[in-house]
Amino acid sequence: MVFGDYQIELYLGALGGVLPAHPFDHAELEQRALAALPPELRTYVAGGAGDEATQRANVSAFADLALVPRMLRASEQRDLSVDLLGKRLESPFLLAPIGVLGLCTQDRHGDIHGAEAAAAAGVPFIGSTLMSDPLEEVAAATDGPKWFQLYTPRNRDLAASLVQRAERAGYEAIVITLDTWVPGWRPRDLATGNFPQLRGKVLANYTSDPVFQEMCGPDPDPGTIVMSWVGTFGHPVTWDDLSWLRDLTDLPILLKGICHPDDARRALDEGADGIYCSNHGGRQANGGGAAVDWLPDVAAAVDGRAPLVFDSGIRTGADAAKALALGADAVAIGRPYAYGLALGGVAGALHQIRAMQAELDLIMAVDGYPSLADLTPDALRRLR
Numbered sequence: 001m002v003f004g005d006y007q008i009e010l011y012l013g014a015l016g017g018v019l020p021a022h023p024f025d026h027a028e029l030e031q032r033a034l035a036a037l038p039p040e041l042r043t044y045v046a047g048g049a050g051d052e053a054t055q056r057a058n059v060s061a062f063a064d065l066a067l068v069p070r071m072l073r074a075s076e077q078r079d080l081s082v083d084l085l086g087k088r089l090e091s092p093f094l095l096a097p098i099g100v101l102g103l104c105t106q107d108r109h110g111d112i113h114g115a116e117a118a119a120a121a122g123v124p125f126i127g128s129t130l131m132s133d134p135l136e137e138v139a140a141a142t143d144g145p146k147w148f149q150l151y152t153p154r155n156r157d158l159a160a161s162l163v164q165r166a167e168r169a170g171y172e173a174i175v176i177t178l179d180t181w182v183p184g185w186r187p188r189d190l191a192t193g194n195f196p197q198l199r200g201k202v203l204a205n206y207t208s209d210p211v212f213q214e215m216c217g218p219d220p221d222p223g224t225i226v227m228s229w230v231g232t233f234g235h236p237v238t239w240d241d242l243s244w245l246r247d248l249t250d251l252p253i254l255l256k257g258i259c260h261p262d263d264a265r266r267a268l269d270e271g272a273d274g275i276y277c278s279n280h281g282g283r284q285a286n287g288g289g290a291a292v293d294w295l296p297d298v299a300a301a302v303d304g305r306a307p308l309v310f311d312s313g314i315r316t317g318a319d320a321a322k323a324l325a326l327g328a329d330a331v332a333i334g335r336p337y338a339y340g341l342a343l344g345g346v347a348g349a350l351h352q353i354r355a356m357q358a359e360l361d362l363i364m365a366v367d368g369y370p371s372l373a374d375l376t377p378d379a380l381r382r383l384r
Contacts, residue, residue, distance in 0.1 A: 093320070117350045119144030273306055
């Protein structure tokens with residue numbers, strides 16, 4: 001597959017009088033998407049923790065890295081494929097879990113449409129615990145690869161039920177988020193009193209779960225449902241919990257939020273099947289620096305023992321190339337596809353994914369990197 005041929009589609013469309021319907025520049029995409037979203041979603045989707053310095057650093061840190069062009073190594077066919085958890089993928093992209101994705105489309109079925117966009121692009125979709133539709137319905141909407149992200153609840157029976165439901169529904173891996181057992185300090189949301197879950201939003205995986213239903217009692221009112229959720233959300237996962245989480249499923253588990261090499265090594269030693277290097281896009285803790293700056297040490301600690309996924313700040317195919325060169329096996333994108341959904345539905349999200357695939361492919365073509373294996377740390381120079 002030649003992903004760069006997406007530009008030919010766009011040029012041919014323009015010759016026929018049809019210009020691209022969706023933005024290419026992330027700033028324009030964000031501006032237009034936020035204008036299309038209702039006010040209560042704008043701060044939640046676009047905002048970060050504290051003064052948002054970490055969120056900005058996630059993006060700006062990529063500008064401090066340069067991919068060195070190498071000539072006389074041109075290849076008409078580039079190999080962007082990657083082996084990930086026993087599955088061969090044509091490109092190294094995934095769609096990151098986003099808790100309010102379901103609210104990002106006009107019909108409030110954004111989780112389903114995100115999965116549809118992922119399947120159309122041939123990339124895995126990581127569905128969040130916080131969905132607007134039950135995980136089974138999201139899974140049924142696509143035959144593409146899909147993973148399930150778990151916010152580990154305090155109730156262990158509920159945790160087991162969510163994981164077992166995901167396994168039965170055809171999700172192929174469990175991503176356990178470690179850095180969101182308590183909400184981060186988010187001034188934008190605090191200033192507007194904006195917390196969708198407290199308004200009963202994106203709780204479909206809970207309200208459809210038999211264990212949670214038992215917790216709420218018969219015929220619960222909306223307040224009971226919300227307070228039951230508040231009472232169980234956010235178990236502070238520690239090393240002592242890993243064996244229990246590992247025993248919940250035979251599916252591969254990845255630990256999301258790992259930014260220190262010692263944590264990566266120990267996680268693999270204690271049974272994790274993959275590492276997900278991320279700082280939650282800067283939404284959870286400010287002052288932590290750019291996630292991409294922690295990636296090289298995490299990659300060295302993983303040392304090929306398991307898949308290493310990276311997110312936080314990926315906005316372009318060039319960003320993806322740099323993260324892959326620093327040791328990531330795959331990169332997950334978040335806000336770009338969420339904004340694409342908000343602005344143009346499945347077609348809008350698919351455009352953002354295909355644009356990143358195409359740019360990565362063409363950068364590898366022009367700069368002389370025929371395959372992902374050629375993108376190594378030696379391909380990069382740090383500018384500052």
